[in-house]
Amino acid sequence: MRNLLLLIFLLLEIAVFAQEPAIQTKQDTTATRTEKKDSPLSTGFYPIGFFDVDLRYLIKYNNYEGIRLGVGGLTNEKLFDDVKLGGYFARGFKDKDIKFSLGGSVRLNAETKTWINVSYIDDIREIGTFNYLTDARVYSVFEPRLVNVTQFYKYRTWQTNIQHEFSPKFLSELRFSRSRIDQIEDYRFLDDGIFYDSYNTAEVTASVRISPKTNFFTTEDGRIEYFDGFPKISAQVTQGIPGIVRSDFTYTKFGLKLDYYIKRTDLSSTNILLEGNFATGEVPLTHLFHAYPNSPTKDEIFQRFSVAGRRSFETMYFGEFFSDRLTTLQVKHSLRRFNLGKRFKPELVFVTRHALGDLQNSEEHLGIPFNTLTEVYSESGFELNKLLFGFGLSFAYRYGFYHLPDTEDNISFKFTFYLKL
Template sequence: MLKRYIAIFLISLATYSLAQNPVSKAQDSIEIARDSIKNAEFLKNIGNGYLPIGFFDLDLRYLIKFNQYEGFRTGLGGITNDLFSERYRVNGYAVYGFKDKRYKYSIGGGIRVNKASNTWINLSYTDDLRETGSSTFLTDKRFFTFFEPRLLNINLFHRHITKAISVQHKVSNHLLSETQFSTSKINPTYNYNFVLDDESYNTFDISTAKLSLQWSPFSKFEVNGDKVVVTKDGFPKFTLQVTQGFKSVFGSDFNFSKLDFRTIQQFEHSNDAKTTMTLVAGIAGGETPLTHLYHAYPNNITKETILQRFSVAGLNSFETMYFNEFFSDKFSTLQLKHFFRPFKISERFKPQLVLISRYALGDMKSISRHQGITFNRLNHLYSESGFEINKLLLGFGLSFAYRYGAYHLPNFEDNIAFKFTFNISL
């Protein structure tokens, strides 16, 4: 618990220090304008998670993190920028976990074959950890926070050594695509066996092909020089991803299919308030091990009292759902948030109230295939509601959530999640 709070403090302190970088004041008006542009560009890069150093952009994601398996994880990584080449790029990282005492790394690169459609062919080799049950979309634009709240408490990881080739292609300004073929050697770091046809696998090889599409039909764009920039981030947005696992291809052990979908809707109100709705769904069929199935992004640790479970609330996680409580081969979640207009108590103190409701539903057909780990089915509606009061002090706020409905627990305290939040804008 102490290590977790130290990690939160260190990362948050670094975040606040970077966010408070002042704009230098020059006497000459032209220099002021230039400095403002440079600072705006610098903060934009920082907000995207990069620190430009010449022809190389240092990736801030790898500087310091903390989780239950690796403890503190620190390292360096980055990607070359246009000063290096507008056609070629090289990226990679190397990190070290102090608790598991292992190095992890990735090396890759890409070549742009068409500038108009921003088509890139990429290659990568990665030896790292991944959270079991997590699911991501290839086409997601880079999402960066100075620390990831859920990561502090995750303990269920699997090691993967993955070789991948992918093609990024902009079909139109509104439609982005990415196709990837990869082979992976999977080794769970926990006690797990996948039983299939009287054979038990505790390590396995997987070869997959993925196609991901991101459609933003209501966003608006304009040409700025030789670049297309977003002038209006329109809603709703839709993302679809199809995954196919191939048995016996490059030694792969399983044949399975997955379909993942997400849509995000946002309503802007006249009083500076807004409402967001996020629907996520996924289904997996065939011979799918637990590593490639789904959880509903839980964010509650298994401790006896509310204060022992006090940690950091996530951005889109279920705060009252315990880690490793549910796994599913098909699931859907709906999250509703209403952001009230910030309370302007002073120019620097503007806390904001957010009302939140979350719902999840899923199922698991063949629990008996997954041995060595205990979990529940999510075949009834999971419900939680609560609120956040954000930006009370230096970006910190408070969060409260209550679990009710089909999965309400007998002990009243076990249904409550009381945490703090961290939100800061660059």
């Protein structure tokens, strides 16, 4: 019944917002592609001779590491045409721990952009994240949500990836990995009468991404999308295999994401993101799913004032919910920008987000208190973006079944940041 209600809601949203036809756009010329490729803020790489510095690793911040400084990148065609060597080195000033990665890639086929990669990673990761392999090659200048993340675990991973393009709009990736997981939080996983606070995993992951209406160009170091005509479809399956290199658990994880963008002739637009995740087997909390919460666990509204995420639940507190099956729906409707002057053109965006999930055998997860999304979670609000130098404001309100007794706890008030390249 709950899944049916969520499906009905999705159909209503599409019916309301999809009344106008999409604008027809022209293909980019070779000249415009070259201009975009040369911009470090577009590619995410700053070339220095035969080495491209990866801008993602220079500086980050989160509540566990504090300020994290690093350097990383990979070699380019000035050194080798079909071989790339790279990695990164970083250190957090709060945890005073070093993280690093080293690896190399060999191109097997230039026409289909087929690469095989081998790497070792020693780093931390947020509990409950689910990342699509094919999304990893889409560069984002700034991911605001990472500033607020509080719950991490340590991992040391050997992995081999094979990347292949069946067509320019059909990406695929296959990964084999072996990881050692150690806890930062006070967490233990109970499986077959044994308590685990550290464990090994061996995984095989297959991921595809289809962008049938997306116009983009590709650099040798990644994929940069500069106009989306959508829908984009991402699908991924991960199989945990026990007994290989002393791995402890067997499990299966599925993910499916539909990302649809509607651009209208009146210059308004609507973005609909529908995602489903499912896991079965012996899955520890570190490898389950959250709905991308983005509310710090503090009492006062202004104590929670921070950076709003792009696709996160702004009123959902970190660590509040975990699921082994999860459905989320996010709809953002942007009005035509207000023309209040040559340099002042703010944008009003209406946002609604909903989530529904469940968790089998929650008693197996000890040490971290959390709830399950057995009813529909709802929040709605608006963003007033691009007020000054890319900064704006965000407001969201939590309502429905998970509405909290104290009204103040249901309110999110934050700032946004959208940089136009």
